Amino acid sequence: MTRAYRHFLRNRLGIAGATLAALLLIVALGAPWLAREDPLDMHMAETLRPPSAQHWFGTDQFGRDVWARVVYGARLSFTVGLVSMLLATTLGMPLGAAAGYLGGTVDAVAMRVMDAILAFPAILLAIGLVAALGPGRGSGIIAIGIVYIPVLARVTRGAVLARRAEEYVDAARAVGVTDWGILRRHVLPNSIAPILVQATVGFASAVVIEAGLSFLGAGTPPPTPSWGSMLNEARQFMVVAPHVAVFPGAAISLAVLGFNLLGDGLRDVLDPRLKA
């Protein structure tokens, strides 16, 4: 691990990604202290003000502080990314591991179902699921989680298939370790790298899909600050106040860029075979 760590430190883009991701985490955790104002406080006398010393990112159509809303939006984005990827990994990893390790009918059935889910454009499937589950942050998280189950299942299956043929697995079987024991103690710990990479890249997509859903009015309902809904509301006012559209969009782009770079960096270090 120390060698991998040193290798990662030499990857400049990976470091930049890790820094951006860490920044997002700090902003998300420290939102109450960093925000300076309540993101929901309306000041109708100060609507659509440009950036100033008092309002770093200006104010929106209700006189709310855009900086405070962007900061609290980071909290929402981080939560959605983290929880949806945890959900996708918790369900996708055992599914993919079972399919890869058991093979045969289990593998064929599970993977065809996963293929069918993967065949949908991600945002479209998420829209359908949110429409079915009802609007709200919870359904957004569940929808994104479901969309990503097949991705995690496929990666886990591939990694398990590669490990299953290794000699240490034969050795473990020869000394009488059960299938479950082999999977848990030998195969899965050695398959973590590609799963981690995929979950990191998936985190970036989760942030985009959540913002996209909110932008379309199918995600987090107002007045909760979400980067996507802020951008959607900003469209009506961007002629007179472009800043209301610029900052939330820049925040989404930086967060996505950060996790994409981090994912690429991790891939280079942990799984050089996957390097594009």
Added chain:
Amino acid sequence: MIRYLQARVLALLLILVLMSVVVFSFLHLTPGDPVEAMLGSEVDQETKDGLRHALGLDQPLPVQYGLWMSRALRGDLGSSIQMHQRVSALLAEKLPVTIELTAAASVVGLLIALPAGVLAAVRRNSAVDLGAMGIALAGVSIPSFWLGVMLILLFALHWRIFPSIGYVPIFRDPIGALRHLVLPAVTLGLGLAGTLTRMVRSGVLEELGHEYVRTAKAKGLRFPTVINRHVLRNALLPTLTVLGVQVSVLLGGAVITEQIFAWPGVGQLAVQAVQSRDYPVLQGSILIIAVLATVVQLVVDLAYAFMDPRIRLS
């Protein structure tokens, strides 16, 4: 080739059936009564029962799926609850608009990615390479809904070069249609350009290392000729496959792009259907886009297998 074709088409049919189950199940994931979700709770019992019967919701689930599927296969996807029109008629009207946008975005993506990827590979580690990779990374990271809004802000509202929103049918006014097409196509195509540039670059780099390139250069061919005649042909095959996969991403992105630019396509229809809880329209829109994405991917894969025998024989 025939056996490969059979296997691929069979796999496609299986996936289409499973996809239809997913789309069918949307209505049944709804917590509570889907009819009440669509009509609201104030409607009288008779109207609710009428819609329940019309949608077949009073039947057992497998029967409902069978009925829905057999109608869908005959092109009958039910009627819109809000717009009082056949879903199939709505889709027939909206789908060409979405296809036009997606095709234009693919052209934009290729027009940027081909030169950028080749230049980046040929001038590896130079400022050109760094710039191309920077643009590629930005293309992948900037979400289309922000890019679209920024393009409107700059090119429509500030500089007034292109119209901000709206759609003009290409046969009615070709020039106006093209002017209305530019911003949406760039919005949707830039993400694709990002992915493809990286593919083209790594493809060309890989080919440049092969011995036939050295031979071609040694026999006195000019470098651009080597690239055009030898390297690009080999490097573009994997890029084509990626384009096939990316069509699904493009069709998903079209949902958002159509919303930004007020394009009357299937994506906009789907979003309206979510807002008005018009489940038959939502199911139809999602199904048609997903089927289109899957079929395009199959066609691209088949074209690839046709051109490269190693694929169909493995």
